[in-house]
Amino acid sequence: MAGDGRRLTLGLPRMRKEAGERRDFLPPFVREVAPHAARVVVENGIGSGMGVRQDEYQGPGVVVGTHEEAYGQDVVLVVRVPGPEELRLLRPGATLVCMLHFPTRPGRVSLLRRLDLEAVSLDSIVDDEGRRLVEDPEAVAWNGLDAAFGALEHTHPRFWGPRRQPIRVTILGAGAVGREAVEAATKCGSLARFDRLEATALPGVEVVTVGRNLTRVGAYMRDRLRVTDLLVDATARHEPGQPVVPNTWIGLLPRHAVVCDLAVDGYELDADEPTVRGLEGIPAGNLDRWVIETDDPLWDATIPSGVDSRNRRVVVSCYSWPGVHPRACMQRYDTQLTPLLAILLDRGGVGGLRPLRGPQDRALLRASLRSWPSREDVRRSATPRSGSPILRRRAARRPARSPNRSLTQSAGSRPATARQQILGS
C-alpha cells in the first residue's frame, strides 16, 4: 500500500541502450509479482529479444502499454539505468529500481534527487552480512573471460602452437566477480575451449590474483604485467578517483596481450567526486560490440579527452556482460528479485520499509536513495583524496571550491568506502 492506502502500480519498461540489449523480465516473474501490485504495465514488445511471445505475459493485473506508460507507474523496475530523458518520464515521488551504482555515479545521484525520485539501487542491495542479493558475478566472469580468451586465440602467436608457455592471467580484485573470474580463467573462459586444450599436450593457465594491497606496489605490478597475456579488471575500488593501472603500465604488456574489463566503472571527470576507470585509457564496450581492436572508433567515442590512452591492447569490455546470454541472466535476476519486489510493493514503497520488520526490509533500505545522503555527508566530512594526475589537471581548470574539497590536497584519512558505509548504515 502507498502512504495514502492504495496499492502501488508497477512498470516494466524495456531497455533501449543498444540493439544487442535483448533482456526483459520473464513471464514467470511478472506472474509472481502481479498479485502484489494494483497493476503491472509491461512495455509493448516485452520478451521479443529473447523469443518470448507477448501473450505469455498475459494474466490478472497485467496490461501492455507504451514505453512512456511503463515509466509512468509508481514503481519502475528496469535492470539498466534509464537515460536522462527516460528518467524525466518518471513521476515525482515514483520509485526507480535498477542498477544505479550510487558509489561511482555521484552525478546520477544528484539528478535523481533533483527529479524528486525515490530509488533503490539493485547493486547496493546487501544482506545483513554485506552480501549482494541481486547479482550475477558468475555470468560477468564467464562471459567476459570467454570473450577474452576468444580474442587471445587470435592475438597470441602460439596459443595453439607447440612449445607454448602457460597462459598467464592476472586478475585485479578478489571480490565476488574476481573469485568467479579465477575459476573461469583456469578453464579458459569456456569448458569447450578447456576440453580442447586438455586434449593437447600444451600447458594450461596460470592465474594470479592481486588484491589492492599489492596493486599499489609499482615494482611488482610492472614485473607482472610484462609477462601477462590476459589482464582482467575485476576490482571494486575504494578510490574510484584513481586508476589501478595507469596507461603507461598497459604499455608494458606484451603486444599480443588482451585486456578484459569486468568492472562497470565509467569516467565522470566533471562530477563533484570524479571517477576514472580502473585501467586508465581503455574504451567501454556494450552488447553490440565487446571486442575492441586498438584502432576501433570506440576509443575516441568512450574515452574523454585528456585521458591518456596512447598505450593500447585489444580490449574486451561490456557494460552488461550477463546480457550476452539474456535468458539465463534474467532467470537469475527474476529469482533474486521476486521476494524483494514483493516486499517493496507490499510495504507501499521505500517509505513503508522498517528495519525491524525483517532482513529484506533492511536490505532494501540500505540500497535506497534515502540512505545515501548520510553517506555523502560522511564523504564530505572526510579529507578528500589526492586523485590521479588527470583529475588534478581537470581540477585545476575548474572554478575554485571550498578548500576542503580541493583535489590537490594530499590524502589524509580515507573516506569511508561504499561497503563500509553500507555495512555501517
Added chain:
Amino acid sequence: MNVGLPRMHKEAGERRDFLPRFVAALEAAGATAITLEEGYGAGMDIPASAYEAASSRVRFGTYEDCLEQDMVVVVRCPDETGLRILRRGSVLLSMLHFPSWPSRARLLAGMGVRAVSMDGIVDDQGHRLVEAVEAVGWNGVQAAFREIASLHPMFSHPDRRPLHVTCLGAGAVGSHAIRAATRYGDPQIREELVSKRVPGVEVTVADFDLTWHEDYMISRLHRTDLLIDATQRVDFSRPVVPNDWIEVMPPDAVLLDLSADTYDFSVRPPKIKGIEGIPEGNLDQWVFHENDPAYGRLDPRVRSVNRRLALSCYAWPGLKPLQCMETYGSQLEPVVELILADPAAAWDPTSGSYEQRAVARAEVRTWLATAAA
C-alpha cells in the same frame, strides 16, 4: 516425531553442537520430544538451561538414547557401532559422504534407516545447500598466515617483498581460499598492513591443466611461501605434489591442506594426499612442525622425507564452532521442517517443491539407485 541430537565424539577438540536456536526450530517444526546428549553445548560454553529455555520439549539423555530417536541429527557421522543403534525406519541426517563411503550407504540402507546425507542436499543446479566451504577456506588460510607471521620476522615490515601463495584448485573451497589469502586470512590484518604500506599477497592458482607440468610446478614451488591444496581430485592414487617437489620450496614455506583427503592403503590403488607426506590433522592438532611425532605415525609407504611446516584438519569449520553451527543450523532448518512435516513422504528428485527435490537427491536410496545405474 522424536528427535535426537547426539554429540560428536571424534576428538577432544571437537566442540560443535547445534545451537539453542536450532532446537527452537525443531520444536516449531513439530518435534514432539528433543533428546540432547548430556553435556550438549558444553564445548561452546552453552549451558543446558539455554536449550531448555529454547524449547520445553528438551530432555537430556545418553548418547545411545539420542541415537534411538525417530530422527537423529548430527553433523559428523557416528561410527559403525553408533550407526547400528539406529532403529529401522528412523531418519539419520548427517554428513554421510556416500561417494567416498559406499559401504556406509549400503549398511544404512540394509538397516532400513532413511539416511539423508547433508553433503548430498543440492539444488537443481547442483549447488550444495548445507556446506561451510567458506569457513574451510578462511579458517585454514587464517591459521596458515598465523604461522607465517611467526616464521617471518619481516611479516609486518614495509620493506618486505610480496608474499607468494600458490593455490592448487579453483573450485568452491579454492575460490574462498584465494580470496582469504589475498587478505592474509583476516581482513583486519589486511587493513593494518595496507595502512602501513606493507606489500601484499600474490595468489597464483594452478588447476589440473597445469599441475601436471613438472617444470612449471618446480619453478613455481621454488618461490612459494604458502602452498594450498584445495583440489577436488578424481584420482586419489597419485599426489598432485609429490614429496620430492617439496624439497625445492623455501625452508620457511608453509603447506596447507584444505582437502579432506586421507591416506588409505587398504584399497587398491592406495589413496595418497594431494601434497604427499603431510600428516592428517584434526580438531585436536592441525599444525605440524617438521619434527612432529605425527610424521612417525604415517604409513611407512608414505614418502615424507621432505617437510615444511604443515597445516591439516579434517574439519576446518570446527575451528570456529559457534560460527560453524550457526551456518549449519540455518541451512538445515528448512530441511528438518520438511522431514518433520511428513516423515513418511516419498520424495522425488524430479518433482515436488524445491526443498523436496533437494532432500530427495540426498537420500541413501536415491544415491544407491544412481550409483547402480
